[in-house]
Amino acid sequence: MFRSALSGGQYRPLSDSAIRTIHAASLRILSETGVNVANHEARTRFRQAGAIVDGERVRLPAALVEDALATIPHQIILCSRDGQQDLLLKGQRVHFGSGGSPGTVLSVGTLQARPALLRDVSLLAILADVLGECDFFVLPVTPSDIPPQAIAVNRFYAALKHTTKHIMGGLISLQGARDVFAMGEMIAGSADALRERPFISCMTSWMISPLTFDGDVTDILTFWCQQGMPVALSSAPMAGSTAPITLAGTLVQLNAEQLAGMVYTQIVRKGTPVLAGYIPGQMNLQTGGYLAGTPEFGLMQAAVAQLAQFYDVPLYCTACMTDAKTLDEQAGYEKATTLLLTAMAGASYIHHALGMVENMNAVSYEQMALDNDIILMVKRVLRGIETDDEHLAVDAIQRVGPGGQYMDDDHTITHLRSEFCFPRLADRQSRSAWELAGAREARQRATDMVQRLLAEPRQSKLPPSLDQAIRARFAVHDGLEGDE
């Protein structure tokens, strides 16, 4: 059963002709300039497929791009383990989930920054599992208490134990990819069963902008494609440093990078389910760092949703971001701005949408709860304005008449629960009632909610025998052993 998803597309920052202009410029760059591919195996694959290889430089004729677009799937199902929450990525259907993965979390209550632990992966998975607007779980933090080579498998294990929603994560190393796939295989029963219902997937930052394949990550990408598992490509050129400073220029380069990635995945295995992973970024002109809570960032995410729709490929992108260090009004307006732009354009799979603060440098439990409300509101926008006769309400307007009131009219009673959304954390009380309740800010109400949710009895999402078998094979745990 699919999780319900609403469609975007009501907002279109790029005209059709602008999209064609960007497409043509990207093709020109791929055929004339090409990409650098240090990975020997990948270069060989490109050559065999008909690319023009000169040293490390690989030039891609337009025909190769066309071939890839002909075999790349137009829809992808990212499965849940309970079968109740699968995601159908297709067209302009929009989904929202967490993102990763910084090494810092803000402690519940104090909002103090501290190193993330494996137990945070588990607790954040528990929270993601119960938050109603969270469609999927991207492994949100990099734990500091786990040796690097064991991080991939431990993170996936902790998440698999605590949520049945679809889980996506980075795999860190080829060994990590093999381990995670093997663990998925054990849970699914077989490799084929896992391919049939992929409840895990990965994203790979295989591209170092501008236009350069990363040697090691390309191996991970190759392995994962060979397994026929869903993969999100991810390239994140930054306007002003690793991409042209103009938004359109960044989009052209990013589009070329994504097309090169799509070509590669289809060369490795035709029909590999790929999420185009357009992550256009913006440089902080003052510090040289990354900016995330800006209107330009949101504009570019919206534009890449249109580009992915142009190619009819599901999109992995980023929104609901902020550069604020704490959960203040800035966090509120930056997150709302970037998410609304991205979702209204119809992006398929918006990660980083729950929990991120300080651009991508920290995760906050409270912010996850607040973002759940922001997503609820954005979903209401996607639902739009229904204009059938029942919603136009001409009969009701005539019945009530000039100077009348609608409160107890049948039409009001019929629609009062369904027409509006009801955010859980928003304060809509009078000032006196709010003061009487302790004059608590949004972040404090979020703390209450998080503490309540995390205090509920925990139920492992892995059957005990399977859990034991996994732990016998892999040196994994979930970091919550000390609790209770």
Add this chain to the structure above:
Amino acid sequence: MHAGKTSGGYRGGSFAPLKKNEVEHIHSVALDLLEKEGTQVNTLTGFETFRAHGAVVDESSRIVKIPRSMVEDAIAKAPKRILLAGRDEKHDLELEGTRVYLGTGGTTLNVLDLDGIWRQSTLQDVADIARLVDALENVHFIVIPVYPSELPEERVDINRFYASLKNCSKHIQGGIYTMNGIRDVIKIGEEIAGGAEALRKRPIISFITCQISPLKIDAHYGDFMIEICRQGLPVSISIEPLSGATAPITLAGHITQWAAEALSGITLCQLVNPGTPCLPGYVGTITDLRSMGYVCGAVEQGLLNAGVAQVSHYWGIPCYSTSGMSDSKTLDAQAGYEGAMTTLMASLAGANFIHDAAGLMEFAMTCSYEKYVIDNEIIGMAMRAVRGIEVNDETIAADVIMEAGPGGNYLTAEHTVQHMRGEFYFPTLSDRERRQEWEAAGALTAQQRANARARQILAEHQPLPLPVGAEERIFARVPGLVKL
């Protein structure tokens, strides 16, 4: 953007929640409602005006049924382009098509001042807020925000307008409380503009009157509307349907009723004085059905304003809209995301004169000095989104990308230097530092930084002085003004 100008005036329209045929249908249903059901007109002059022009009227119920052709005539006569002038020409608003401007709103009885004290508002607040707004680069006009509680009603209009005009060179629009007030305020405007004709040519002031939902033109405010039209100054006709209370609960029904109401007001204005500038006005929202209370931060309000803007575009008449409010009692994350969402949606939809977008909090019952500074940022971001993504040979930068090549960088490219100032919105409030620097600077929240900026502006900013001699002439001609 031109140097010295504000960020207003870019064209929206990239967000369109209603389809074209849906807008046409709403329009047509609204005309039917006016023709068949009619509206109540309690201003005697208005009632007689409708009768004299051939509307079907009923004395006892005061119902006026307005023929379709009369409404269509009025739409044709209403100006499609309205100049709302600033005392300083660089602040002129040219309302037409999908051009977007945002400003303050009111009228509240309370302020939250810079010492954190919540208190009754005074005339000094009118003056201080005007001066604050004068210095805020993204707040494009003033709708007079607060009520001077210390003044008797007959002195309120003249003092509100005078204090605003003196302290701010942007366009001043305000609600009015007495008929004499309208006439005296016009005298003040004439003295500053340089005469009666000069004021009509460059109206630096305009007025707000209102209609009552559902479908009622009030005696008092209807008379004001007629007087302003006779005087030939621009008037916004504020209409506030509340879903579930004074309008259908469904969004489409709500917009349909508003369309009928707005057209009745426009028709009256054009019958009174053909060609007089009038703005169909929208301040509607939903009610929270748990409390039957009025809510301002609801995301549905963004959808409603976008829909209303689309209907107004269909008529071609510039509209007066609402966004940026919040139900929060404090300047927290909720205030940020609620305000950002409605402002972004109304702006992207191309609403023309969006009021309430700066300074209001707590259901529009309180004006916050800090919030003006915060909303200035939210509006700046929204306007950057409205500006969109320019796609042309220069911005797509294909040659620049090919020159940088795989692995290259853009930091020192000529193209980067050329576009680094123009391509991005530069925040005046948002924190974009790294955590260490933010902590070293005191870990200030957006609210704390806004407080500092507001204090600085109020300590230093001097508005453009009134023309020489105007002040003396105004005091001689209009008794009852307070010298601040």
